[in-house]
Amino acid sequence: MSWYLRSIIDLVSRFLSPTTMHFPLHKVDKPLEHIHPENNNLPGLSNEQAAHGLVALVDHSEHHTDVSQGIHASTHTLFNIPWIHSLIPGIEKLAAEYHIGNFVALRGSKEQIFEAMPIYARIGMHLLFYGNEQIKVLHSQTVESLLKEQSIKEGKLYDSPDSTASIPSFVSTYSLDTSELLEPDVTKYKTFNEFFSRKLKPDARPVENADDPLAICSAADCRLTVYQTIDLAKQFWIKGREFTIPNLLGEDPSSEKSSVFDGASVAIFRLAPADYHRFHSPIDGTVADTDIVHIPGQYYTVNPQAVNEPGFDVFTANTRSVLYLTHAATGLPVAFVAIGALLVGSIGWTNGGEKGKAIKKGDELGYFAYGGSTVVAVFPKGVIEFDADLVANSVVPVETLVKVGNSLGKTPAKV
Template sequence: MEQRGEDPTKHAESHGDFEEALKGLIDEPGAKHKHLSIHSPAPEVITNAWLNNLIPGIHKLEATYHVGNWVATARGPNPPKVFESMPLYVRLGMQALYHGRRQAQLLASERVSKLLREQSIKQGKAFDSTDNVLEHIQAFVKTYQIDCAELEKPNIADYKTFNEFFYRKLRPNARPVDSPSDPSIISSAADCRLTVYPTVEKAKEFWIKGANFTLTSLLQDESLATSFHEQGASLAIFRLAPADYHRYHSPVTCLVGPTKNIEGDYYTVNPVAVNENLDVFTENKRDVTLLSVPQAADATPLSVAFVAIGAMLVGSIQGTVQQGQEVGRGDELGYFAYGGSTVVAVFPAGKVQWDEDLIINSSVPIETAVRVGEQIGKFV
């Protein structure tokens, strides 16, 4: 344990090099098939040498136990809750890499930022490869129990690369929107784990712990942040886990506005980092798209900022709509290539009432599993 007042750089290399640990979590040397280790079924997970040295025998535990993030798996009062599945060695490795002042300082260094960027680009290229595609998809489907029956192309042999499967399309009507004729309803933008907050301040209190998180830093636009009334803006945070369908959709009926591409880092968007003192959302690569929501006759349209945020191992954020295009609630806006990812939707202060069960869960805080098109709130 680090002692209070201790120089956080004093033991920067203790328990091995953290950079090598990160490389090991992504691409363990000696793996039979590169890039399979973190998504292999539990009994087949490759042993991570760095963590095994830190915790002898961990490879025996990882084959049996999966742990993860606390998630409500259904809507309504007193929902069932589970820990989202994650191989134990990956979970502990992420804790070791992201938890604490020493690690935060290391991750803030240009050296590690460069490593994360290089590894993410490397993985993107690897998953665009045609090597071992079917085997990789089979392992992924087995690990995460993907329901291929709902896919536009249900035969996994039809996918030429793993990335093509990762941003797979669903068959028509697989995600119907709730109450499609009611313009007041706001829908989930993704299959995801969701938290919602009536204000930025509430989000910082319960969920986002980055010291420098502000709406201005998220949007990289002080004027736009001010138009949302900065601290009072409402937020919906849609976290996509690797198993999720990775196309994202409009939560509202709107006119698509301009998109700003913001270059940045590739930290994980897992709560293990977001709930630490790391500025994940405001440092990561992201696209900010303005959505203009029509109001009653002669009223000024309402603006929503739709922020697609890349993450560790995400190769790209790809929009599939154009500025000036009209889209309905539930229509596709784009997709993420390989990796866990997040969308943050920003609404002007006082304009949204989130569903009560989501507010209760988010204040615990617990994420709630929701799907594209599902109602999550209403305009007021």
């Protein structure tokens, strides 16, 4: 049985927003979609039609301000959006037969929520799973070049002053709490991207165990998985054939830097579009006196279905930036990898860009512009012992909903 179906069997869910749904155990009436090249659930959709669909969704966001009726439409609302039905053949039938998205555990409870996948991510996944990233799909473009082009285009659209008109519908679609924002008046933001990388009030994300130098906290508002070893991460979550820590960091496997992370532990923080998109230090320490390493790459979706698919090396293929922090308690390096994704405009560094800067856990390091994305923190062996509840969820496997500053784990005193 797949982990998707096990998640359904284990869940007790509740309704939170238009992009989440709850299904009491005895009322689950359809399975979670398991995307796979051998099980094409959109048989009527050609790769060229999918490519046209993604382009049309991006273009639609330039001229229509209600994001829920276009780029952020979720599959359970598609029945009310006729233009998408005609644009993407088969999507209505798919929505009727499957729940398209994934389950997330609510920390501190036995409940899970179902988070619907935005339509743009589902179409991006269709292009990858039901074709090949090198195939020609539109105007002789490959899938990978199309995804990159549209990601850059969306970032530019949301850098435009006109894009502010989409902010209210985005707030409504994802039921965002504007009272926690440093600037709660959404009319004060000059672009959609400025709102997307919004800052919070200083007390909005208190850091647990802030005075304990051995405590380690969540780096982001996110859906989190943690693995004490890379082998466990590859067994339960990251199925890409090329995933290794050296590949993730862009390092030679025989280098000294790579050897520091032999047997490393990883925390994977996936940020959904609705999340606060600034990321923070998980440790007390300093920013290393070395340059941030920028690694060019693709713009694949970081949705769990893509990360869990053996045929796609999402984390090591996507564009990313690698920052090194020096952990105060052990003197060892911690790698902090910000990974771009489908329709992410850019990765920006704030405190993380200041070499030698002393930081406390919870201090801001940087931000993502528009899109959902992922941060991966890599800890040398023995630096962290993850909290037991996070470990238990991760081996189901199911992500856990956490906030910046929530406890991630602790450095064992013996280290």
